[in-house]
Amino acid sequence: MEIQIKPMAAQHAQDVQRLSEQLGYPLAIEQIEDNIRKVISAKDNSALVAIADEKIVGWIHGFKAMLLETNPFIEIGGLVVDENHRGKGVGRKLIERIKEWSLETGIHDIRVRSNVKRKEAHQFYRNNGFTETKEQKVFRLKL
Ligand SMILES: CC(C)(COP(=O)(O)OP(=O)(O)OC[C@H]1O[C@@H](n2cnc3c(N)ncnc32)[C@H](O)[C@@H]1OP(=O)(O)O)[C@@H](O)C(=O)NCCC(=O)NCCS
DSSP states (O other): OOOEEEEOOGGGHHHHHHHHHHHTOOOOHHHHHHHHHHHHHSTTEEEEEEEETTEEEEEEEEEEEOOSSSOOEEEEEEEEEOGGGTTSSHHHHHHHHHHHHHHHTTOOOEEEOOOTTOHHHHHHHHHTTOOOOOOOOOOOOOO
16 A cells, blocks of 8 residues: 655544544534644644545644753644554654654653553554653643
């Protein structure tokens, strides 16, 4: 299967929405499109789609995280591969591109937060050279 990686564009909103639902994040198409426009025009962000058989089969979003107490790092904000195209190297290719972009921006540290329930994703990250550094709880305040 030939996999092409391309920059994400607003016209990909429908596919991004479909895949985001598989990730467990259903969102209105208008909101997804707005998010894409903002992300792709923002500095220090990289959003990519994977194309196979002329269809979008995955996406990834990485961004530069600036915290006070650590050196800057790239965080993977989201990654999903279509459930019918998993296990074929699509996720690895998306990660490879984010690694290249990270090095281009001079950052040698990539991090990802992954729900403790996503055991398969954890194995995926291990197989792609990531090591587990900590478990954490996420707190949220809705206003
Ligand atoms: C996790 C995910 C992105 C992996 O994408 P993928 O295209 O299926 O992965 P690849 O085919 O590129 O696999 C790359 C490596 O990870 C391993 N891997 C991938 N999925 C795996 C699974 N379910 N269980 C065990 N290992 C897995 C592969 O075996 C391969 O390793 P190897 O070549 O050393 O054998 C995909 O399964 C997915 O979208 N899952 C649902 C959403 C999700 O959990 N996203 C991550 C949120 S943090």
